[in-house]
Amino acid sequence: MTLNTFIDLVYLLAAIGFILALKGLSSPKHARNGNLLGAAAAAVAVGFTFAYPSVRAHTLNLVLTLAAMVIGAAIAVPAARKVKMTAMPQMVAIFNGVGGGAAALISVVVFLIDAPGKPAVYRIAEVLFGVLVGCVSFSGSAIAFAKLQELMTGRPVTYPAQQVINAVVGVAIVSLAIGTLVTGSVPLLVATALLSLVLGVIFVLPIGGADVPVLISLLNSFTGLAVAASGFTLNNNLLIIAGTLVGASGILLTRMMSKAMGRSLANVLFSAFGSVVTATGGADGSGETRTVKTGTPEDIGVLLAYARKVVIIPGYGLAVAQAQHTARELADLLMERGVEVFYAIHPVAGRMPGHMNVLLAEANVPYDELKEMDEANPEMATADVALVVGANDTVNPAAKNTPGSPIYGMPIINADEAENIVFLKRSMRPGFAGIDNDLLFDDKTTLLFGDAKDTLAKLVAAVKDA
Amino acid sequence: MSTGILEFLTVFILAGFVGIEVINAVPSILHTPLMSGSNAIHGIVLVGTILIMGDAHGAVQITLCFLAVLLATLNIVGGFVVTDRMLEMFKPKPAERPAKASDTPNDDAAGGAK
Numbered sequence: 001m002t003l004n005t006f007i008d009l010v011y012l013l014a015a016i017g018f019i020l021a022l023k024g025l026s027s028p029k030h031a032r033n034g035n036l037l038g039a040a041a042a043a044v045a046v047g048f049t050f051a052y053p054s055v056r057a058h059t060l061n062l063v064l065t066l067a068a069m070v071i072g073a074a075i076a077v078p079a080a081r082k083v084k085m086t087a088m089p090q091m092v093a094i095f096n097g098v099g100g101g102a103a104a105l106i107s108v109v110v111f112l113i114d115a116p117g118k119p120a121v122y123r124i125a126e127v128l129f130g131v132l133v134g135c136v137s138f139s140g141s142a143i144a145f146a147k148l149q150e151l152m153t154g155r156p157v158t159y160p161a162q163q164v165i166n167a168v169v170g171v172a173i174v175s176l177a178i179g180t181l182v183t184g185s186v187p188l189l190v191a192t193a194l195l196s197l198v199l200g201v202i203f204v205l206p207i208g209g210a211d212v213p214v215l216i217s218l219l220n221s222f223t224g225l226a227v228a229a230s231g232f233t234l235n236n237n238l239l240i241i242a243g244t245l246v247g248a249s250g251i252l253l254t255r256m257m258s259k260a261m262g263r264s265l266a267n268v269l270f271s272a273f274g275s276v277v278t279a280t281g282g283a284d285g286s287g288e289t290r291t292v293k294t295g296t297p298e299d300i301g302v303l304l305a306y307a308r309k310v311v312i313i314p315g316y317g318l319a320v321a322q323a324q325h326t327a328r329e330l331a332d333l334l335m336e337r338g339v340e341v342f343y344a345i346h347p348v349a350g351r352m353p354g355h356m357n358v359l360l361a362e363a364n365v366p367y368d369e370l371k372e373m374d375e376a377n378p379e380m381a382t383a384d385v386a387l388v389v390g391a392n393d394t395v396n397p398a399a400k401n402t403p404g405s406p407i408y409g410m411p412i413i414n415a416d417e418a419e420n421i422v423f424l425k426r427s428m429r430p431g432f433a434g435i436d437n438d439l440l441f442d443d444k445t446t447l448l449f450g451d452a453k454d455t456l457a458k459l460v461a462a463v464k465d466a
Numbered sequence: 467m468s469t470g471i472l473e474f475l476t477v478f479i480l481a482g483f484v485g486i487e488v489i490n491a492v493p494s495i496l497h498t499p500l501m502s503g504s505n506a507i508h509g510i511v512l513v514g515t516i517l518i519m520g521d522a523h524g525a526v527q528i529t530l531c532f533l534a535v536l537l538a539t540l541n542i543v544g545g546f547v548v549t550d551r552m553l554e555m556f557k558p559k560p561a562e563r564p565a566k567a568s569d570t571p572n573d574d575a576a577g578g579a580k
Contacts, residue, residue, distance in 0.1 A: 001482060006550065011513075018507050018510070019484055019488060021503065022485070022488045022489060022500075022503070022507065023488045023489075023508065024505060024550075025491045025492075025496065025499060025500045025503040025504070025536070026488070026491065026492035026495075026500060027492075027493075028493070028495065028496060030551040031499055031503075031553045032497060032550065032554065034503070035499075035503050035506070035546065035549045035550055035553055036550065038503065038506060038507055038546065039490075039506070039546040039550075042506075042507075042509065042510055042512075042542055042546070045510060045513055046510075046512055046513055046516070046542075049513045049516050049577065050516070052520065054517070054520040054521060055516055055517060055520040056537060057520060060519070060528070061519050061520060061522060061531070062519075062520075063517045063518065063530075064528065064535075065515075065516055065531075065532075065535050067532075067536035068532050068533075068536040068539060069512075069535060069536075069539045071536060071539075072536045072537070072538070072540045072543060073539055075540060075549055076539065076540045076544035076547065077543060077544075079544060080543070080544040080545075080547035080548040080551065081547060081575065081578045083548065085552075085555075088498070088502070088548065088552065089498075091540040091544070091548055092501060092502045092545075093539060094540075095505055095506075095509070095541050095545045096505045096508075096541070097510055097536070098537040098538070098540045098541050099505070099508050099511055099541035099542075099545075100509045100535045101533075101534075102512070102514075102515055102534045102535075102537040102538035102541060103511050103514070104532055105515070105530050105531070105533060105534035105537070106511070106514045106515055106518050107542065108530060109518050109527050109530050109531055109534070110518060112526070112527055112530075113518075113521055113522070113523075113527065116493070122471060128471065139520060142523075159544025205566065216501065217497075217501050219548070220501055220504060220505050220508070223505075223508050224504070224508045225513045227480060227508045227510070227514070228481075230511060230514045231474070231514065232471075232474055232478075234514050234517055234518065235470065235474070236514060236517065236548060237474070237477055238510060239510065239511060239513065239514050240474055240477050240478050240481065240550075241477060241481045242507050242508060242510045243508055243511070244477075244478050244481035244482050244485060245481055245484060245488070245504070245507065246483040246485065246488045246505075246507050246508040247482070247485065248481070248482040248483070248484075248485030249485040249486060249488060249489045249500075249504055250485075250504055252485075252486050252489060252490075253489060253492070253497065253500060253501060253504075255523075256492070256494070256497065260494055260497075284566050305549075345495075347494045347497075353495040354495045354496055354499070355495055355498050356497040357495040358498060358552050358555055361555040362555045372494070372495075377510060384566070397562055402574045413468065425577075433516075451528040
C-alpha cells in the first residue's frame with residue numbers, strides 16, 4: 001500500500017467518524033460522545049495530513065503551518081471555554097465565519113497556483129463557487145455576530161432602493177464570475193471575492209435579530225458547501241464528504257428551525273421581519289396610554305406560594321440576567337411547599353432553538369421539569385400562575401388573534417389561558433420582534449419590573465416569608 | 467481527470483443524501499448543539515489549508531495560506547470545544563443535583579480537560 005492510499009484510508013475512517021458524530025448529535029443520549037468522536041476523527045485526519053511529503057517539503061511553510069495552528073488554538077480554546085452560555089450563538093457565528101473564510105482562501109490560492117497554466121473551465125468553476133460561498137459566509141457571519149453581540153442594531157436594516165442595490169451587486173458578481181471563467185484572470189477573481197464579501201453584508205443586514213439564529217444555521221450550511229468546493233479543487237474526498245454532510249444537514253436544520261417559528265425560510269430571509277414596529281392595529285402612542293398593573297414582590301410571592309400549579313415561562317431576559325439558577329431556586333422552594341411547578345419551553349426561547357434548554361440544564365434543572373410547548377399548552381388552562389420571566393414574543397397572543405401581525409401564525413405558549421399572569425420584565429420595551437404585546441395590558445396580568453435575577457431573588461425571599 | 471471529477475461528484479451527491487438522512491429526526495432541544503457540532507465538523511477544512519500551504523510559493527500565497535490555516539484552526543478547535551461545553555450540560559444526573567449546584571466553574575474545568 002502506498003503512503004497516499006494509506007492516508008486516503010485514514011481520511012475515509014475520519015469521514016465515517018463525522019457521519020457517526022452527526023448521527024450522535026441528533027439524540028440527547030449520544031450527543032456528547034458523538035461530538036467527542038467527531039473531534040477525535042478530526043484530530044487523526046489532521047495528524048495524518050502531515051505524513052504527505054508535499055506538506056513537509058518546505059521547512060518555512062511547515063513551520064508557518066504549525067505556528068498558525070498553535071496561535072489559532074491558543075485563541076480558540078480560551079474563547080470557547082470562557083464564553084457565557086448566553087453568548088453561544090454569536091460564538092458559533094464567528095467560528096462558522098472563519099471556516100468560510102478559510103475555504104475561500106484555499107480556493108483563491110489554488111487559483112493563484114493554477115492560473116499561469118490556463119486551468120480547465122470546471123476547475124475555475126470549483127474555485128469560483130468556493131470563493132463566492134465562502135466569502136458570503138465569512139462577511140455574513142461577521143454581521144450576524146455584530147447583531148447578536150449588540151455592536152449594531154438588532155433591527156432589520158433597510159434603506160431606499162435596497163432591492164435594486166442587491167440586484168446590481170448580484171448581477172455584478174455573476175458578470176465577474178463569467179469573466180473569470182472565460183479569461184482565467186486573477187484580478188477578476190479578486191474582484192468577485194470582494195463583491196461576494198459585500199453580498200454577505202447586504203444579505204444579512206435586513207434580517208432581524210430574532211431571526212439571526214436561523215440565518216447562522218444557513219450560513220453554517222454555506223460554509224459546509226464552500227468546504228466541499230475546496231475538496232473538489234484539492235481532489236480531497238474528506239473535505240467533500242464533511243462539507244457536503246454539513247451543507248445538506250444544515251439546510252434541513254435551517255428549515256426545521258424556521259418551521260419551529262411558524263414561518264417559511266423565504267419569509268425569514270427576505271421579509272425584513274420586525275421592521276414594522278406596531279402591528280397590533282393601534283398607532284405607536286396607543287400602547288403608552290393604556291395602563292398596566294404592577295405588583296410588589298410580596299404580593300406576587302403570596303400569589304405563587306398559595307398557588308396549586310405554577311408554570312415558569314423563561315425567555316432571553318432570564319438568560320441575559322444569568323437568572324437560571326435563581327429561577328431554579330424559586331421553583332425548588334415552591335415545590336417544597338407542594339406547588340406543582342414546571343417550565344414551559346418555547347422552541348425558540350432564548351436566541352437559538354434549544355438555547356433555553358441548554359441554559360436551564362446549566363442550572364441543573366432536571367429534564368422532567370422542562371416541558372416542550374406542545375406538551376405544556378394543554379396544561380396552561382389549569383395553571384394558577386403563568387410566571388413569564390424575560391419572555392415576550394413567545395407568549396404574545398397576537399400570534400393567534402391578530403392576522404396582520406408579523407408574528408401571526410407563530411406557535412406560542414398560551415400564557416393567556418392561565419388564571420393569573422405575572423411578567424418579570426426589564427421595561428415596557430417590546431420584545432426582539434419589536435411588536436407590542438396586548439397580554440401586558442390584560443386584567444389578569446401583573447408586572448414586576450427589574451433585572452430578572454433581582455426580581456426572582458426578591459420573589460424567593462417573599463415566598464419564604466409567605 | 468474527467469473520470470476524477472465524476473467520482474468526486476458521486477461522493478458529493480451521496481454525502482448530501484447521508485447528511486439529510488442522518489439528522490432526520492433531531493428534537494428541537496438539540497438544534498443548537500447540532501448546529502454548533504456540524505459547525506465544528508466543517509472545520510476539517512484545516513486539512514485542506516495544510517495541504518495547500520505545502521504547494522504555496524511566494525509571499526502572497528504563503529501569507530494567504532497562513533491566514534487560512536489560522537482561521538481553519540479557530541473553526542475546528544473552537545467549534546468542538548464550544549459544542550462539548552454545551553453538551554456537557556445535558557447529562558441528566560438527578561442524584562448529583564444538590565452537590566453540584568454551586569460548583570459550575572469546576573465543572574467547566576473538568577469538561578475542558580477532556
